Amino acid sequence: MQRREFARNLLGTALLLNGFGASSVFAAPAGGRAIVYNCPAEWGGWGDMLKMIKAETGIEVPVDNKNSGQAISQILAEAKNPVADAAYLGISFAINAQKQGLVENYQGEGWKRVPEGLKDPNGAWVSVHAGTVGLMVNKEALEDLPVPQGWNDLLDPKYEGMVGFLDPSSAFVGYACALAVNKGMGGTLDNFQPAIEYFKKLNELSPIVPKQTAYARCLSGEIPILFDYDFDAYRARYVDKAPIEFVIPMEGTIQVPYVMSLVKNAPHKANGQKVIDFVLSEKGQKLWADNFLRPVVGELSKISPEAAAKFLPDSEYARAGSIDYARMAEVQAAFSEAYLQAMKS
Known part of the structure; x- marks a missing residue:
């Protein structure tokens, strides 16, 4: 499978990268x-x-x-x-x-x-x-509900109590997912208010917010919809043979x-x-x-x-972009503070 355009976005370097040495x-x-x-x-x-x-x-x-x-x-x-x-x-x-x-x-x-x-x-x-951020969905745990196709879908009350994400103020995957939401909602690394407003709305629908990996909880169906990476979802589906589907949100995401x-x-x-x-x-x-x-x-x-x-397909990954990682680090403390404050209000 050709993923060269993805490679350009991810690496920001030439496609042909450094090779391996032969010695151990x-x-x-x-x-x-x-x-x-x-x-x-x-x-x-x-x-x-x-x-x-x-x-x-x-x-x-x-x-x-x-x-x-x-x-x-x-x-x-x-x-x-x-x-x-x-x-x-x-x-x-x-x-x-x-x-x-x-x-x-x-x-x-x-x-x-x-x-x-x-x-x-x-x-x-x-x-x-x-890895690329998206939705890891246990289709069996959804029962008769449709597989959500984007961040906004999860604000529908029919998914109440079914959505999980790692604590953005503690786990990197949680922070990365929050920035992916922010990007999808039109925010930037200098304006994360769209993500804060999104999580305030999502918080009203009783999300599950663990501090550590929730992979097994998604496989079991305890968390039917988990903000996570593509690699976890593919492993769940193809290695652990779980009824998992990976969704790259229609609004956009990050790698x-x-x-x-x-x-x-x-x-x-x-x-x-x-x-x-x-x-x-x-x-x-x-x-x-x-x-x-x-x-x-x-x-x-x-x-x-x-x-x-x-x-x-590559057409799905076209919605995944890269970000300024140095700036991502600079704004992390401010985002965490804003997120925690929003969850208290």
């Missing part, structure tokens, strides 16, 4: 360990990735169920005696963590392969994959990268570095692609033909 830099002593905050086994292919990291490098990385906001709060609390070696974060959280001095630069083999624009030039963070950073004064620094390099290796990027995530190294065709054939 991942050898680690048996029994090695690295702590990576925010790597839930049921989200984004991390369960498979952690197994592969152990098999290929000898480094054991325990599952960690924090979200981006919780990860940053923990790193900040542990700053004098760090526990984590690396963190997997939404890009705006990583940029703000850099400003707070919580991460340190690492320009490793993986960082070198990632195109400009998808990494901090000094190595404070590096993108590892990307965003997720990144990794090395924690400042990491206790197992070398292993943390190897983990970051591995997820950006050919094997690591292929695993992301096979889990329906967009690779950031190599051509976008690194997604296997079998996986690519299961994506929505």
Whole structure:
């Protein structure tokens, strides 16, 4: 499947990206360990990735169920005696963590392969994959209701109590989804009032707002309609065989990268570095692609033909645009404050 126009929007770089080196830099002593905050086994292919990291490098990385906001709060609390070696974060959280001095630069083999624009030039963070925001819909849980086709559809009282989204003030996916709503409603990164008004209306319809991944709750039907990424929806449908449909809202949406950073004064620094390099290796990027995530190294065709054939058509993805990630980080605190205030009123 050809996704070159999507690649232009996502990467903002030439279509042909940096290639992979042939040599391996991942050898680690048996029994090695690295702590990576925010790597839930049921989200984004991390369960498979952690197994592969152990098999290929000898480094054991325990599952960690924090979200981006919780990860940053923990790193900040542990700053004098760090526990984590690396963190997997939404890009705006990583940029703000850099400003707070919580991460340190690492320009490793993986960082070198990632195109400009998808990494901090000094190595404070590096993108590892990307996804598109939309609606993950459990069709069976809807019973006789139609599958919603846009953000505005969800304001219909017939969907009361059926819509879920992660807390935009805590989880990066929640914040990304809120900005996708804002874009769809005509807002900008300098004007998020359209999203605030939208969530005030949605809040009157008893939405479900967890702070951490709600993937399993959507599969079970507890949350029939979940704001989430395409990769989660495709995994649910094609791997977990759930009655899930992914919808790219008719009003528009965004695609965003997720990144990794090395924690400042990491206790197992070398292993943390190897983990970051591995997820950006050919094997690591292929695993992301096979889990329906967009690779950031190599051509976008690194997604296997079998996986690519299961994506929505390019015409649907044309409604997904990129945004200014630095500005996304700058306005995050203000958005969170406005959102929380609106939910109280």
